[in-house]
Amino acid sequence: MECWEAQELLEGIDFGAISADDALAVEAQRHQGECSTCRSALSQRLVWNARLADAMTDVSIPDGLESRLLEQLAPIIPAAVAVPLSRSSRRRWIVALATIASLMLIAALWQPWNPPASVVSLAIVDTHIASDLTDLTPYDQPAWKPELPRVWRSFFQLQPDLVHHFPAGTPSVLSVAAMVPFEFRASAAATPIRGRLVMIPASHFREPPEDGDFSAVTEVEYIPGFNRCVWREGNWVYICYVRSVGGAELHELMQLMRGSRNFT
Numbered sequence: 001m002e003c004w005e006a007q008e009l010l011e012g013i014d015f016g017a018i019s020a021d022d023a024l025a026v027e028a029q030r031h032q033g034e035c036s037t038c039r040s041a042l043s044q045r046l047v048w049n050a051r052l053a054d055a056m057t058d059v060s061i062p063d064g065l066e067s068r069l070l071e072q073l074a075p076i077i078p079a080a081v082a083v084p085l086s087r088s089s090r091r092r093w094i095v096a097l098a099t100i101a102s103l104m105l106i107a108a109l110w111q112p113w114n115p116p117a118s119v120v121s122l123a124i125v126d127t128h129i130a131s132d133l134t135d136l137t138p139y140d141q142p143a144w145k146p147e148l149p150r151v152w153r154s155f156f157q158l159q160p161d162l163v164h165h166f167p168a169g170t171p172s173v174l175s176v177a178a179m180v181p182f183e184f185r186a187s188a189a190a191t192p193i194r195g196r197l198v199m200i201p202a203s204h205f206r207e208p209p210e211d212g213d214f215s216a217v218t219e220v221e222y223i224p225g226f227n228r229c230v231w232r233e234g235n236w237v238y239i240c241y242v243r244s245v246g247g248a249e250l251h252e253l254m255q256l257m258r259g260s261r262n263f264t
């Protein structure tokens, strides 16, 4: 047995993918007993695994990693199961299983920082946007500090007291989505435009849009009681909801912000 094969098998035993008393596993363990290269390789790998687990607590998760991994693995598993196994293909199958186990370990390590509950979809936000503000709790998520969209910073300051966890009841799953109510008046006499701005880290939003800017948004949708638009700036996805009476309030807000900016 060669060193690389013994090492794959030994790791497979550690992950529980291969029974320790399987003939190949026994052979790998015997090899390890006689091979100092494999013994030091394995102890280095254990140290590396521990460092990897540590490092991953601070890393953001690539979008769709889990589904991509499962797609990659799907063709391997049925083929291996369907074909009657000769001794050499059985060996390959077990090594493949050990590799799958390594991939699964990586997928499992990513999991705790990407629980499905913290991924917010547009439909979820739409459903809860009319919630009573008194049902929402103050935003308190040290890992994420919501920022106003670039264009908005000329008109608003983000008051920490007004930023809420969103939707209601989510602090229990450490929601990272934030919501702030706003009111915009073109002049003292003008009818105020009222709405709610939802801010979600792009890594926690299902299918985030391409990078853009509020002043370049063209698509406005209508849901009961509101006009809304969605855009992304870097790490944040923004969804702006405007209370709609006549239907054109969001377009009006965009025009007012664009127009005022031209004078500054």
Ligand SMILES: [Zn+2]
Pocket (backbone or CB within 6 Å): 002, 003, 004, 006, 031, 032, 035, 036, 037, 038
């Ligand atoms: Zn060896």
